[in-house]
Amino acid sequence: MSDISALVEIMARLRDPETGCPWDLAQDFESISPYTIEEAYEVAHAIAGGQMDELQDELGDLLFQVVYHARMAQEKGAFAIEDVVNGICEKMVRRHPHVFGDESIADAQAQTVAWEEHKAREKARSGKVSSSILDDIPVALPALTRAAKLGRRASKVGFDWPDAQGPREKIDEELAELDAELPGVDKQRMHHEFGDILFAVVNLCRHHDIDPEAALRDCNIRFQRRFGFVEQSLAGEGLSPDSASLEKMDALWEQAKQTGG
Numbered sequence: 001m002s003d004i005s006a007l008v009e010i011m012a013r014l015r016d017p018e019t020g021c022p023w024d025l026a027q028d029f030e031s032i033s034p035y036t037i038e039e040a041y042e043v044a045h046a047i048a049g050g051q052m053d054e055l056q057d058e059l060g061d062l063l064f065q066v067v068y069h070a071r072m073a074q075e076k077g078a079f080a081i082e083d084v085v086n087g088i089c090e091k092m093v094r095r096h097p098h099v100f101g102d103e104s105i106a107d108a109q110a111q112t113v114a115w116e117e118h119k120a121r122e123k124a125r126s127g128k129v130s131s132s133i134l135d136d137i138p139v140a141l142p143a144l145t146r147a148a149k150l151g152r153r154a155s156k157v158g159f160d161w162p163d164a165q166g167p168r169e170k171i172d173e174e175l176a177e178l179d180a181e182l183p184g185v186d187k188q189r190m191h192h193e194f195g196d197i198l199f200a201v202v203n204l205c206r207h208h209d210i211d212p213e214a215a216l217r218d219c220n221i222r223f224q225r226r227f228g229f230v231e232q233s234l235a236g237e238g239l240s241p242d243s244a245s246l247e248k249m250d251a252l253w254e255q256a257k258q259t260g261g
Helices: 004-014 029-049 052-075 081-094 108-126 143-155 165-181 187-207 212-236 246-258
Strands: none
């Protein structure tokens, strides 16, 4: 079965009130939402690993989440999967007049600007009024991703440094403010200062066209790989991390870095 209609039918049977799966029948939008987010991360993980077989599998899991939500909406009489598909098709055609119409776009950057303009016009036509240009940036996004989006959106109206030197100096400023709080008397103020440092780093990433979420994700992978090397090297000597000295583990860590880990 390769047609998406087969997946839609499977979902319908799982949610059948008479013969469906008890677990699937007990779910609602709120209970399924965390799984949807998790599957999106699994897709990103497969991409980072360059594993096409794994990516195929994870994309299937993510597609199932779309069908799941659409089925629950259909049960409520709100919309069906066909409406979801039709809606995104119409949106993509509408927002790409340089492909499906007579307009022309010079490059990817120009298309990004045009995309935002299309979104703004559609929002205006819908009658939705926002008190801030930041209102439609989802709160549920990962914090680093949301910080980058907030910074990009504010920069579009001129609230930004002229170059990367500004956010770089801001990092030093925020580090100095953190140093003043490091005795740790006021945990709430420390909480704020750590947040300010992270936000400043995200802004510096933005000025260098670096995705902070992807950068940290890759860093996590490198850390895990290098620490794995340390563990394996110690095991070869009959040692473990909790029995080895920090100096020895540091030396192995540097070895992992030098060998491309």
